[in-house]
Amino acid sequence: MSRSSLFSAVTQIRPTAAGFFDVDVHPDWSVGGKPNGGYLLAMLGRAAAMSSERPHVTAASAHFLRAPDPGTAVVETEVLRHGRTVSQVRARLLQGGRPAVEALLVTGTLDESATPRWSGGVPDPEMAAFDICVRLPPSTPGGGAVPILSQVDVRVDPATLDFQCGRPTGHGEIRGWLRIPGEDRLDAAALLYAVDALPPATFDIEFTGWVPTVELTAYVRALPVPGPVRVLQRARLIDGDRVDEVSFVWDAAGRLVAQATQLAAIRFA
Amino acid sequence: MSRSSLFSAVTQIRPTAAGFFDVDVHPDWSVGGKPNGGYLLAMLGRAAAMSSERPHVTAASAHFLRAPDPGTAVVETEVLRHGRTVSQVRARLLQGGRPAVEALLVTGTLDESATPRWSGGVPDPEMAAFDICVRLPPSTPGGGAVPILSQVDVRVDPATLDFQCGRPTGHGEIRGWLRIPGEDRLDAAALLYAVDALPPATFDIEFTGWVPTVELTAYVRALPVPGPVRVLQRARLIDGDRVDEVSFVWDAAGRLVAQATQLAAIRFA
Numbered sequence: 239m240s241r242s243s244l245f246s247a248v249t250q251i252r253p254t255a256a257g258f259f260d261v262d263v264h265p266d267w268s269v270g271g272k273p274n275g276g277y278l279l280a281m282l283g284r285a286a287a288m289s290s291e292r293p294h295v296t297a298a299s300a301h302f303l304r305a306p307d308p309g310t311a312v313v314e315t316e317v318l319r320h321g322r323t324v325s326q327v328r329a330r331l332l333q334g335g336r337p338a339v340e341a342l343l344v345t346g347t348l349d350e351s352a353t354p355r356w357s358g359g360v361p362d363p364e365m366a367a368f369d370i371c372v373r374l375p376p377s378t379p380g381g382g383a384v385p386i387l388s389q390v391d392v393r394v395d396p397a398t399l400d401f402q403c404g405r406p407t408g409h410g411e412i413r414g415w416l417r418i419p420g421e422d423r424l425d426a427a428a429l430l431y432a433v434d435a436l437p438p439a440t441f442d443i444e445f446t447g448w449v450p451t452v453e454l455t456a457y458v459r460a461l462p463v464p465g466p467v468r469v470l471q472r473a474r475l476i477d478g479d480r481v482d483e484v485s486f487v488w489d490a491a492g493r494l495v496a497q498a499t500q501l502a503a504i505r506f507a
Numbered sequence: 508m509s510r511s512s513l514f515s516a517v518t519q520i521r522p523t524a525a526g527f528f529d530v531d532v533h534p535d536w537s538v539g540g541k542p543n544g545g546y547l548l549a550m551l552g553r554a555a556a557m558s559s560e561r562p563h564v565t566a567a568s569a570h571f572l573r574a575p576d577p578g579t580a581v582v583e584t585e586v587l588r589h590g591r592t593v594s595q596v597r598a599r600l601l602q603g604g605r606p607a608v609e610a611l612l613v614t615g616t617l618d619e620s621a622t623p624r625w626s627g628g629v630p631d632p633e634m635a636a637f638d639i640c641v642r643l644p645p646s647t648p649g650g651g652a653v654p655i656l657s658q659v660d661v662r663v664d665p666a667t668l669d670f671q672c673g674r675p676t677g678h679g680e681i682r683g684w685l686r687i688p689g690e691d692r693l694d695a696a697a698l699l700y701a702v703d704a705l706p707p708a709t710f711d712i713e714f715t716g717w718v719p720t721v722e723l724t725a726y727v728r729a730l731p732v733p734g735p736v737r738v739l740q741r742a743r744l745i746d747g748d749r750v751d752e753v754s755f756v757w758d759a760a761g762r763l764v765a766q767a768t769q770l771a772a773i774r775f776a
Binding site: 328348354355410482501 | 570572609617680721745753775
């Protein structure tokens with residue numbers, strides 16, 4: 239295991255052969271004993287970028303098959319198409335020979351000089367300043383252990399903090415800031431974690447046990463400026479035993495840098 | 508090639524061995540010579556359901572590698588995990604041995620007796636009645652051929668029809684009804700097509716050439732009641748040469764039955 243639990247260390251990929259990497263699933267980047275899904279996807283993003291020799295992962299669709307245990311694991315990649323400017327890659331994380339996560343990813347080069355041409359469909363939530371937001375403790379409102387919240391600094395806007403006090407508002411929205419120690423400027427792979435860093439927005443509807451992700455699709459749209467990022471997590475529909483949530487990540491300058499949708503399993507008492 | 512161009516015929520999968528299917532990509536289910544992405548995904552959905560022996564595809568994340576030509580193709584599937592109630596499947600469509608589309612899918616059983624528990628995050632657009640909406644001709648506003656619009660009945664709400672008259676409003680939204688001849692009640696695989704059936708919502712911002720899908724993720728949430736479905740397509744952000752769009756599909760009774768997000772390439776003159 240890595241000694242350091244900094245993001246750069248816990249997402250490190252060590253090439254062992256073409257398309258094969260050793261990785262360590264760190265015990266502290268977890269929620270109730272299960273590694274965070276976005277954290278695992280960040281490792282697949284790094285592996286996809288390295289395998290395709292592109293600097294940035296720009297899209298990722300991950301299907302979570304089973305939660306790996308903390309400890310060593312293997313990542314395998316296959317470049318499905320290597321185009322002129324982008325590549326498409328399949329990546330999977332396996333432990334003990336069994337697949338835990340499989341993802342399809344797009345890699346390429348995000349143009350640092352580009353500016354958004356149109357953003358009329360992006361939500362524009364008010365967000366309290368970083369210093370006014372409240373840092374979440376490493377615990378759910380129900381007292382469950384969330385060790386990852388000791389690793390990263392998730393600060394929730396007081397306007398959406400009722401869930402943590404045991405009073406969900408029914409709006410299904412949580413927003414706030416994310417700062418990853420050691421990462422002053424999040425890279426593209428770190429944004430794959432950022433989209434999954436906030437508590438489930440369903441906690442603002444009805445508190446349940448953990449809400450395991452079945453599918454997560456993230457698009458990385460730009461590289462953030464230095465500083466913490468703003469994150470909005472919003473539930474859309476709970477039907478049967480499934481909920482879908484969307485998330486948006488803006489950099490400190492207010493530019494949308496990543497967005498995601500996920501489908502998760504939810505059980506009510 | 509199939510003689511019939513009905514949806515059930517053009518999405519037919521013919522098993523040839525365990526996990527292998529022959530399919531025909533029909534020339535008329537296309538836009539400017541390229542098969543519609545949702546149409547191809549519907550075939551992968553059928554193959555995933557059959558391979559995993561589950562009645563319904565409930566989620567699909569597809570990466571489009573290259574557009575297949577009309578004609579015969581092969582679908583290959585691999586069940587990645589066969590759980591107690593759901594399965595997770597990889598499926599790919601190949602032509603001449605080269606992969607054209609690769610997708611990860613979830614299959615299971617949609618519970619016909621379930622009702623939504625919470626839908627506070629779902630948009631609720633006003634939608635003009637089917638008979639008031641305007642059937643799109645098999646042509647883009649710029650005169651490009653869209654043969655698929657002779658196969659299906661896409662009717663656009665007059666409130667979002669300006670794009671077709673060459674006057675994009677800048678709202679980035681197109682909504683209307685979809686009726687698939689021969690499919691009085693859309694099944695789960697047909698909903699994978701429905702989420703991609705409307706013209707790109709970017710046509711309501713700025714008319715361009717076709718907007719090829721790079722990635723499409725769809726969730727099927729419920730089985731629709733008989734009748735046409737309502738579809739909303741909305742653009743969110745255009746940045747660099749990429750746009751993301753979301754879509755929502757409601758059945759004739761007003762229940763959200765499917766939703767999707769896609770990332771597409773866009774080129775401006």
